[in-house]
Amino acid sequence: MNIKRITTVDDLHEALNIRKTVFIEEQHVSESEEFDEFDTLQEQCQHVLVYHENQPVGTGRVRIVDHTAKLERICILKPYRKYGLGKVIVSGLEEIIKEKGLTACKLHGQTQAAGFYQKLGYQISSQAFMEDGIPHVLMTKDISRNIT
DSSP, X not given: OEEEEOOXXXXXXXXXXXXXXXXXXXXXXXHHHHOOTTSSSBTTEEEEEEEETTEEXXXXXXXXXXXXXXXXXXXXOGGGTTSSXXXXXXXXXXXXXXXXXXXXXXXXXXXXXXXXXXXXXXXXXXXXXXXXTEEEEEEEEETTTOOO
């Protein structure tokens, strides 16, 4: 398994296809909610792809919001879950955050995935709330102290 930062339109399309499979088809999130103006190649939002046996199978992105890094759209195709790829994605996004000189990061984690993020050093910082019809919690981490 390896991870790479998305720098081409073709790689971005791979990431969007993975998100379509996971979020729209599997979790029934509406397409209008899933895709937004940050799904382009730009400085304020960077995307990654994770590979298993040379096939792109997971993705995530990090966006800077009010001097805080926000991890978003982290997902892995169903047959490739349980290989530790989620941790690879989060670590790759945190590396981007560190390169930008930021230490505070947050994410809206689905409540069913909160335990996964807690193992990576994230803390639940809110009550559950609904986002795209799915229960989520705000999770935060200071990556200057906690390394995944």
